[in-house]
Amino acid sequence: MSKLQMNESIIADPSLAHNGHLKIGWVKAHMPVLNSIVTQFEKDLPFKGLKVAISLHLEAKTAYLAKVIHAGGAEVTITGSNPLSTQDDVCAALVEDGIRVFAKYNPDPKEYEQHLLNTLETKPDLIIDDGGDLVSILHSDRQDLLENVRGGAEETTTGILRLKALEKEGKLSFPMVAVNDAYCKYLFDNRYGTGQSVWDGINRTTNLVVAGKTVVVIGYGWCGKGVAMRAKGLGAKVVVAEIDGIKAIEAYMDGFEVMPMAEAAKVGDYFVTVTGNRDVIRGEHYEVMKDGAILSNAGHFDIEVNKDELDALSKHKKTVRHNIEEYELQDGRKIYLLAEGRLVNLAAGDGHPAEIMDMTFALQALSLQYANENAKQLGSKVISVPYEIDEKVARIKLQSLGIGIDSLTGEQQAYLDSWSHS
Structure with a gap:
């Protein structure tokens, strides 16, 4: 996919890109799970020909997630999910890497809302949301942009509360995977x-x-x-x-x-x-x-x-x-x-450690793939992250740490599967 020109994005200062690349490179070196997934995405191109809109805290770890999804064949557009968490140098680096960005540090409220709208006006097929702003806009002011959306994934407790309220009212228009509720998210990201x-x-x-x-x-x-x-x-x-x-x-x-x-x-x-x-x-x-x-x-x-x-x-x-x-x-x-x-x-900081967000963003990438491949069967509701995805992320993480774990023997599995024990 060819690189986008700077004037196709709205960012604060293109000249900051070098420092942004350094930040992204640092977190990439500490995100082995995403590094494993990007290798597979580059081979399989699960998002080939699709548009993905992302609203997350726009700093280096998020930037690497955007690059992983981009490597999977998607045309990616990203914006921030909080006015004070966006890092302008990271935005500039992403634009140089071929990702469209609508975000600046500390925009006024109108600018912030416009960046969200600009991101949705790319008419995405899939979305990743943080707090539910993209979903809220799609279901209120800009229902005209709903047509192409197949599904997506939500990062936070707040966003899932909003999604479940939409679902309860029968208004949710596409499946959303509740990444926040996955074991490899809340046990590690939320706590540690x-x-x-x-x-x-x-x-x-x-x-x-x-x-x-x-x-x-x-x-x-x-x-x-x-x-x-x-x-x-x-x-x-x-x-x-x-x-x-x-x-x-x-x-x-x-x-x-x-x-x-x-x-x-x-x-x-x-x-x-x-x-x-x-x-x-x-x-x-x-x-x-x-x-x-x-x-x-x-x-x-x-x-x-x-x-x-x-x-x-x-x-x-x-x-x-x-x-x-x-x-x-x-x-x-x-x-x-x-x-x-x-x-x-x-x-007032850089957010969660890279090693922690490695698991969360791996869940995001794999959940987005799952939502895309199963959208028709999932229905318009809030979906749990399949346990197989949770377990896959955990095992890749353990492998990266050099930790092995046991497996059940055939006799142990048979014992667990039976109601009658001799």
């Missing part, structure tokens, strides 16, 4: 990836100690578990706020204190939201927080920390350090918000 990258982003941004302080983790799903585990490892006292009784007991038995947010708000030094829901930190909580409390969000959208209510309670607001906004309340207390309440691990 989020756990490490959230604290990478917080520590890089604040340059403050975590040990000895109280960290309030709001939401104890797989992401929350990872954030809490890493906070404990950094020496913090960890408090968990939950609405789910089962998860609350799990947090308690994992050694964490559990309390309602009304109480947790009084004791926290750091707050990290990981719920996928809105307004989990709001006005009533700001009113009782410590002077100097630091707020951050690790959910997909910037709605978990209610910024409007924080603004309303403040008499002054200023940027005191890159990605740190200081809100001075009427009584003189100061509350700090990181990365505008957007995903702190990507808006």
Whole structure:
């Protein structure tokens, strides 16, 4: 496939491409599962003649996924899924590699929406979504672009919630594979990836100690578990706020204190939201927080920390350090918000480690292939990642680590398959 010209994309600065290539090269060297898949894709060309639209956090690891799908024969167009996570040098490198890009770091809201629209206006056959923006646009404002779409894959908990709501209403128009729910995604990406990258982003941004302080983790799903585990490892006292009784007991038995947010708000030094829901930190909580409390969000959208209510309670607001906004309340207390309440691990960092995203993006590539090859049989619904794909990714990963595992003997398999044991 011939390279596209720069003027066919919308990016910030084509001259940044060299540094972008270096970043992509670095992550490629640490993504053995995708390296195995790209070899097969180059041979089989599973996406030959197809258009693929991607909306993901546009940094180096995502760029390599786009290159893998491109190597499988697709015409790829990519945009960012968050205004502050796009890296302009990576965008420039992708354009040089023949991939159309509509993305810039920190576009205004109209630009950001236009980039999503531009990506869909290529009339894709397949999509990869992160948070459900592409699917939402296709099912609302631009239903005229639905005609060619065979199916796709979704990256996040937030996106899957939106997809299931569409499916429940009978409005979902094509199959979407729920990559977030695959074992090789949530057990590793959500837990170990989020756990490490959230604290990478917080520590890089604040340059403050975590040990000895109280960290309030709001939401104890797989992401929350990872954030809490890493906070404990950094020496913090960890408090968990939950609405789910089962998860609350799990947090308690994992050694964490559990309390309602009304109480947790009084004791926290750091707050990290990981719920996928809105307004989990709001006005009533700001009113009782410590002077100097630091707020951050690790959910997909910037709605978990209610910024409007924080603004309303403040008499002054200023940027005191890159990605740190200081809100001075009427009584003189100061509350700090990181990365505008957007995903702190990507808006204020580089996101999950390459070795972790290797498994997630391998799932994305293979799930997209599965959706394409089975679209007619799957129906217009949310589809689980087949266990065979999950297992394949795990085995490639183990092989890359030089780890072998056992297999059942014939007698063991027969024993498991039988209801009658002698």
